[in-house]
Amino acid sequence: MKKMICLTINGKEYELAAAPNMTLADLLREELLLTGTKKGCELGDCGTCTVIMNGKAVNSCLVLAVQASGKEITTVEGLETDEGLHPLQEKFIENGAIQCGFCTSGMLLSAKTLLDKNPKPDELEIRTAISGNLCRCTGYQKIVESIKDVSEGR
Amino acid sequence: MLLPKFQFHEPATVEEACRILGELGEKAKTLAGGTDLFVNMKKKVLAPEHVVSLDRIESLAELGFSNGTLRIGACAKAVEIAESDVVKNDFPALQEGASKLGSPLIRNLATVGGNLVSARPAADFPPPLMAYGAKVVLRSGNGERTVALADFIEAPGQTVLAADEILESILLEKPEAHSGSAYLKLGIREALEISLVNVAVCMATEGADGPIKAARVVMGSVGPTPLISASAEKTLLGKKPSEALFLAAGEAAAMDSRPIDDFRASADYKRAMVKELTRRALARAYDRARTE
Numbered sequence: 001m002k003k004m005i006c007l008t009i010n011g012k013e014y015e016l017a018a019a020p021n022m023t024l025a026d027l028l029r030e031e032l033l034l035t036g037t038k039k040g041c042e043l044g045d046c047g048t049c050t051v052i053m054n055g056k057a058v059n060s061c062l063v064l065a066v067q068a069s070g071k072e073i074t075t076v077e078g079l080e081t082d083e084g085l086h087p088l089q090e091k092f093i094e095n096g097a098i099q100c101g102f103c104t105s106g107m108l109l110s111a112k113t114l115l116d117k118n119p120k121p122d123e124l125e126i127r128t129a130i131s132g133n134l135c136r137c138t139g140y141q142k143i144v145e146s147i148k149d150v151s152e153g154r
Numbered sequence: 155m156l157l158p159k160f161q162f163h164e165p166a167t168v169e170e171a172c173r174i175l176g177e178l179g180e181k182a183k184t185l186a187g188g189t190d191l192f193v194n195m196k197k198k199v200l201a202p203e204h205v206v207s208l209d210r211i212e213s214l215a216e217l218g219f220s221n222g223t224l225r226i227g228a229c230a231k232a233v234e235i236a237e238s239d240v241v242k243n244d245f246p247a248l249q250e251g252a253s254k255l256g257s258p259l260i261r262n263l264a265t266v267g268g269n270l271v272s273a274r275p276a277a278d279f280p281p282p283l284m285a286y287g288a289k290v291v292l293r294s295g296n297g298e299r300t301v302a303l304a305d306f307i308e309a310p311g312q313t314v315l316a317a318d319e320i321l322e323s324i325l326l327e328k329p330e331a332h333s334g335s336a337y338l339k340l341g342i343r344e345a346l347e348i349s350l351v352n353v354a355v356c357m358a359t360e361g362a363d364g365p366i367k368a369a370r371v372v373m374g375s376v377g378p379t380p381l382i383s384a385s386a387e388k389t390l391l392g393k394k395p396s397e398a399l400f401l402a403a404g405e406a407a408a409m410d411s412r413p414i415d416d417f418r419a420s421a422d423y424k425r426a427m428v429k430e431l432t433r434r435a436l437a438r439a440y441d442r443a444r445t446e
Contacts, residue, residue: 003162020162020205023192042155043193045346047259056233056262062192063263066162067209110258131345132257 005069009034010078018065025049027065028075036076036105040134047133050106051075057113059132076105079112088112091146091154099137106133111147120151157192158201164210168322171208172295176318178204184320185209186229186268189260208320214267219244224326228267232256232279235266244328246442247282247335247354254278254337257345267321273307273379274348280307280380281354281372282337286326294319307379330368333358334443336435340427349375350419353407353431355439359395362444366390371403371432376411376424383407386432395440397433404433 002017009032018027028034040046042061049061052074079086088108098104107130114121114129121129126147135143165171175182183202185191194200208214214229219240226235235241236252255261255269255278269279270290280303288303292315306313315321329335335356341347352374360367371386385406393399413424
């Protein structure tokens with residue numbers, strides 16, 4: 001039986017009916033068509049489904065939609081504001097930190113939660129913060145540099 | 155990858171959770187962080203008819219320190235334990251275990267209680283908690299009981315927890331003066347890794363420069379459950395700390411370990427690593443005891 005849930009996604013309130021076995025990742029992608037959130041391994045290993053839930057980056061493939069009720073969710077679609085792309089997005093583009101792009105949403109959200117909490121991280125802190133997000137293209141270097149650039153106001 | 159269908163229960167209190175679990179018995183699985191349960195359900199290893207979430211029970215997520223006892227609610231997230239000042243200062247091996255579990259994303263979901271109840275031989279929480287002599291509080295509709303963590307885990311995936319019981323909290327006594335502790339994990343990579351070998355130690359000396367009066371060495375991934383090395387403890391007790399002594403304790407621990415050959419590494423390699431990790435963990439723990 002479906003349950004009614006109420007949650008905030010990218011600042012907008014939603015009231016939805018969700019089956020208990022629907023994951024937050026599927027709710028976002030299949031019901032709300034927010035396909036910026038990717039599904040890779042679906043087992044918590046790859047980080048492509050990363051979203052921010054109440055300020056913390058989590059694997060949305062391991063959270064039930066019903067568990068997200070009452071919570072505030074930010075997906076990659078929520079990073080852009082009226083002023084344009086988020087500084088992290090700008091730097092990722094400028095530095096070539098995006099190749100195939102499949103890991104990018106998750107990388108951006110993990111990086112955002114890091115900088116929200118720790119505006120001046122060192123390189124080890126940056127690498128640790130994105131250690132749950134796998135990238136098979138870039139070798140991570142340009143991603144790390146982009147996060148560093150934003151933290152240093154470059 | 156779909157989750158099998160189930161009925162979902164979200165009790166608001168521990169009492170309500172116990173009542174639901176008591177009624178449903180074996181048909182239900184308890185949900186804490188979900189980082190093990192959902193993986194097993196997606197892989198179709200488990201397909202419970204009912205899932206009882208402890209997510210909304212606030213009292214289970216609390217972490218409190220009073221009168222020298224640290225009480226960790228079973229649903230405290232790994233990240234909260236890793237970032238707690240009390241844990242950092244008084245239980246550094248636990249801080250190291252909490253901060254090596256999974257990845258940052260997993261640590262934001264995974265709970266200490268879930269890690270203990272899953273009872274995987276390579277888990278990151280049991281060795282440091284056992285090194286501190288942790289006790290676990292189990293609650294059912296009929297009351298509560300307190301069990302030593304070392305007796306709680308029986309076999310891979312198996313604990314003494316009854317179907318109608320929940321793990322409510324973990325209790326740790328602050329180590330005495332001149333104590334030090336450490337946890338080391340060996341894997342192929344830094345994140346999202348299942349330990350090849352892990353070792354936690356806790357030791358105390360008689361005064362600042364005296365002989366060792368208490369020691370515990372716990373080894374993970376080298377037996378069906380985390381193992382306490384009695385030989386290492388015997389080697390250390392009553393002796394003056396030294397590099398040579400820590401090496402001897404490492405050799406003793408390696409003798410007590412019971413690793414198997416598997417795809418991760420050979421038993422011989424794991425045994426050699428028990429020796430080295432024990433030596434290093436003792437050296438680090440002793441350093442901490444002196445700079446405390």
